[in-house]
Each structure stands twice: as C-alpha cells, then as structure tokens.
Amino acid sequence: MKDPLDLLDTSSLLSEEERDIQATVARFLADRVRPHLPEWFENAHFPRELAPELGKLGLLGMHLEGYGCAGVGAVAYGMACLELEAADSGLRSFVSVQGSLAMYSIWRYGSPEQKQQWLPKLAAGEAIGCFGLTEPDFGSNPAGMRTRAVRDGGDWILDGTKMWITNGGLADVATVWAGTDEGVRGFLVPRGTPGFTTHDIERKLSLRASVTSELILQGVRLPESARLPEARGLGAPLSCLNEARFGIMFGAVGAARDCLQTALAYADARIQFDRPISAFQLTQRKLADMAVSLNTAMLLAVHLGRLKERGRIRPEQISVGKLNNVREAIAIARECRTILGANGVSLEYSPLRHANNLESVLTYEGTSEIHTLVIGQALTGQSAYR
Template sequence: MTSAAPAKDIYAPLELLDVDRLLDEDERDIAATVRRFVENRLRPGVADWFESATLPRELAKEFGDLGVLGMHLDGYGCAGTNAVSYGLACMELEAGDSGFRSFVSVQGSLSMFSIYRYGSEEQKTAWLPLLASGEAIGCFGLTEADFGSNPAGMRTRARRVGGDWMLNGTKMWITNGNLADVATVWAQTDEGIRGFVVPTDTAGFSANVIHKKLSLRASVTSELVLDNVRLPASAQLPHARGLGAPLSCLNEARFGIVFGSLGAARDSLETAIAYTRQRDVFDRPLSSFQLTQEKLANMTVELGKGVLLALHLGRIKDAEGVRPEQISFGKLNNVREALAIARECRTLLGGSGITLEYSPLRHANNLESVLTYEGTSEMHLLSIGRALTGHAAFR
C-alpha cells in the first residue's frame, strides 16, 4: 500500500487536482517553456500594448523562434507536436493575454492549416516555412460584416477571367489583417465556395485597422478589401471544396480556444488569490473571510473541470480525431466559465481591479470577444442540440 504524498500548506489552483500527473514529460516541458517566455518577454509589455492598442510585429519572429507557430503540423519547419501540447501552449499564451493566443492561433490553425490541409505542394513550400518561422504573417478571411454565424451567405465573389481569378468583396474582424503578408480568402464561385492564397501586396488588396476596440486591444483586427484582385489559377487552394473546408480550419482554432481561455481564467484566479492574501480588511487578510474563500473555491472547481475537459478532448484529438460538436462542447463551457471567473476575480480586487496593474478585467474584456468569435455561444449550443436531436435549429 502506497502512502499519500504529504500535504502542503497552500496549493495553486490546478495543483489541487494534480493536473501535471496527466501530462507526459514533453508536454510539461513545452508548457513550462511557453510560460517562461510569457513571463519574461510578454507580461512586462502587455499593459502598455493593451492601452495603446498595438502588437509589435517583431513578436512574430519571436513566436517562430519559440516554435509555437503551426507547432501541431508536420514538416515545412513545423514542430509536429501533439494536440495536447499545442493546447497547453495556447493556455500559457492566453494567461498572458488573449491577443497573444489569437495571433498564434490565427497564424497556425487558420492561415497555415488552410494551406497545409488544402493547398498545393507549391503553396505549402512557398509559405509554410516562412509562416512557421514568423518571417511572414498570415491571416484568414472568412467572416463578413453581415455573415458571421452564416458564412455560407458571404458576398465576396471570385470569377474566372481567362486563366486567372478576379476577387471582389470585403472581410471583417480579421485578426492580423494589417500585419499579414498572405491571406487565405474564401469566396463564392460558380462552383461553390473556394479558398485562395492571396499575397497582401497584390494590386487591389488593402486592409484597414479597426480602431476604438474595447476588447482584444493587444491584437490587430482589420477589414480586408478586395477590389478587382487578380490572381493566377495557381492561387486557388486545390483541395478545398465547399464550406466544409473553412469550417474545418475553424475547428482547429476552436480547439486552441478550449485550452487558451483557461489560461486567462487561471491567471485571473492566481492574481485574485495573491491580492486577497496581502490585502487587509478589518485588520485581517481579505482571503481569510468565508465569502472570499467561497468565491475562490468555486472558481477553482470550475477551472479544474475546464482543464480536465480540455485534456480529455485533446487526448481524443490525438487518438482518433475530435468531432465538431465535441469542440463546441469544450469552447462553450470553457469560455463561458473563464469569463465568469475573470469577472468574479475583478470583484475581489475592488477599485484596484479596474486598472491595468491587475489582469482580471483585461482578461474579461478579451474574453467578451472570445465568447463570440470562432462561433458564438448560441451557435455552439445549437451544434450540441443538433447532435442530441438530429435537428439543425439554426437553419
């Protein structure tokens, strides 16, 4: 009979469930490496970047050197890690800020994955090594101002002109748009929805920064405009047929969110615990009051449940492939709970919680965007409902 490990006086939230026991050595090492990068390189600047609504372009190369860009892809300069390792990297990045995870997610799971999964060998060879290293930046143009949850109705159009394609239309809410060297753009054609690899220096292509954001400020969000953008036939993604292609890319990005959102929750909770332990109220630490401990305990339970769910989905993805409704399950629960945790942590900080000195309100603001992008909570509810009933209530 083995004896239990000796108890310690104070545990970090995820230590209560011994979450690290569920990871192998490589997974723990990857998480620790990304965590150090966030602490040493990103956290010192995040408040200023959030306040000034900027994301330094040079971070792309640093993310590439770290090995997180397209890290779950094989070859072409990509690390070829498992899905769980990618998820853990997303968690650590979003513990810094959702903008960091969004950059890496869009680069690897949307821009790179679309080329990796649906592109020609020529397209892969031309772009994936550059994107993996951070020497080039990519974006993914699917959403339009009037077509978010219903991308099938997109108005962007591609028509054949001789042996070329001519693209016209606009895309909205595009992360990395103004930084990008290449855009994967989805458009209606006479043969259905098709994808195109569009170098952003192509005549007729422009990107406009979206200003006055209250959320995801340490991230570049843009409108893409395609005005008679002429592309050779080789720009089309040859293996993308119909709406299923871009939706499969979104599932890759949503998987990262399942993990990433919990990083924002964990950081908020750790910040609140540290604050309440050193903040005296009525001549005793705020953390010693029952109401405070109830809040901290409830948030720790929800965070732990979310991490177990994320790891379960990651193991399924690595073993046999995770289904879209399972991704919906994870994103719906984890983002919803992460947002609730960040908001609750802000209350424990009192007036100090509204400043950028502390992270919970910044995380909460960011999670308001994460709640609705890559599929709104309502759409994920209906995805689960369709799986349970066989009826597509959103059609």
C-alpha cells in the same frame, strides 16, 4: 512546489514533454511579454517583432508536420495556448490565426508549391498570415458570403469585403474564402496584390493588444495557382475553424487561471478588519467555486486533446469545449475583479483586461449561441439554424 489551484492534480495527466513545453512558453512570456502587456493593451499595440521570436520557439503551426513545423501533439499545442492566453488573449489569437487558420488552410488544402512557398516562412515568423471568412453581414452564417470569385480566362477576379480579421493589417498573405459558380473556394492573396487593401479596426474595447482588420478586394486578379486546390465547399474553412477552436478551449483556461492566481495573491495581501480578506467566508466561497470551475475546464480540455490525438474528436465535442471553457473563464474573470475591489479596474491587475478580451473570445470562432445549437443538433438530430 505544489500549485494550490491544481486541486485535481491535472498536471499528472501531462507527459514530461508537455510540461516542458508549457514551462518554456511560460518563461518566455514572463521575460519578454508580461512586463509590457498593460502598455500594449492601453496603446492598442501588437509588436510585430514578436513573430520571429514565437517562430524560433516553434509555436507557429506547432501542431503541423513538416515545413519547419514542430509536429507536437494536440495537448502540447493546447498547453502552449494556455500559457499564451494566460498572458493575453491577443497573443494566443495571433498564434492561433497564424497556425490553425492561415497555416492549416495551406497545409491541409494547398498545393505542394503553395506549401513550400509559404509554410516555412510562416512557421519561422518571417511572414504573417490571416484568414478571411467573416464578412460585415455574414458572421455566424458564412454560407451567405457575398465575396465572389469569377473566372476570367486562366485567372480569377475577386471582389468583396472581409471583416474582423485578426492579423489582417500585418499579414503578408491572406487565405480568402469566396463564392464561385462551383461553390466556396479558397485563395491565397499576397499583400501588394493590386486591388487588395486592409484597414485596421480602431477604438476596440477588447483584444486591444491584437490587430483586427477589414480586408477589401476590388477587382483582385489572381492566377489559378493562387487557388487552394483541395478546398471544395464550405466544409474546408469550417474545418480550419475547428482547429482554432481547439486552441481556444485551452487558452480560456489560461486566462481564467491567471485571473484566479491574481485574485488569490491579492486576497492574501489585502487587509480589512485586521485580517486578510482571504480569511473571510464570502471570499473563500468565491475562490473555491472558481477553482472548481477552473479544474473542471482543464480536465475537459485535456480529455478532448487526447481524443484529438487519437483522431476521434467530433465537431460537437469541440463545441462543448469552446462553449463551456470560455463561458467559465469569463465568469471567473468577472468574479476575480470583485475580489480586487476598486483596484480591479486598473491595468495593474489582469482580471478586467482578461474579461474584456474574453468578450471577444466568447463571440469569435462561433458564438455561444451557435455552439449551443451544434450541441443541440447532436442531441436531437434536428437542425435549428433555419
């Protein structure tokens, strides 16, 4: 049956494998996740037991090669992110952080021993990872980080605090970035290491079905074997963030699509003045404008995915995708809420939950302002950061 929201037939741009992956993820979410999302959001709960189920589906680090990872293409990974965020941004965030930050940092910059120790367990969901870059006073400017690692004989001593870390309270291993006398370096910090503690952030209004934490490192002693040997300088963690931002541009499309599907179904069923509200011009204008934005965002995501598969994608192009698609998704979520009227503030319907979640997505992994400046620098050759 033709999807009325696929105005531009973007599904025809996908391979059979990509469509199969999308359908498999959608079926799993419909059966296992969607019935529980309002409760998880209301109770600020992320079920850790989902991790091995996601691993069994091959979703964790699915775009990486080897070590139990599926090794699928960029667009196939993106379509999985789309379906995950169509359910809830918290779920896509879990998969993004696990695969594109924690696992990718080890896969790209780790030693053979580190890869063998952690990647198979992370891919299977038997272990959970997190990525410690952001600090309480340094979000958009990670170069100013205060977390330090100093040599002590053959060991390293880490001190500092990381903030707003997805999966932090669940993680069995944290990739922690710290300043050293040799520049920024990455370290693998297993849970249970003396001096390493986590504190979950409570009373959130967004990403409630997700664990967000503070990482505290007080005199954490690590052997040299805990350092990521190939990570030298700030470019290493920033390259990991580009991997995660790529998934976000697809995920935002999923959130927007779910909102629009909800609003369209509601408008067809809601009767006012003896007619469904979908028959009124103002409602149709809202639906049409949102459908155009949704299809444009989808075309952008697929195009950038194909560039990534050919090894041709540039950081500023990822910034275009993240900036545009999240901005459009949050506008669609808010507009869909208006079609639902008072019912739209209930957890029975998804648009306001998505809108709340997208407030975080708009900010994390690069604020809209930062991505705007990345694009501005690409256009002018001038950096406006300082």
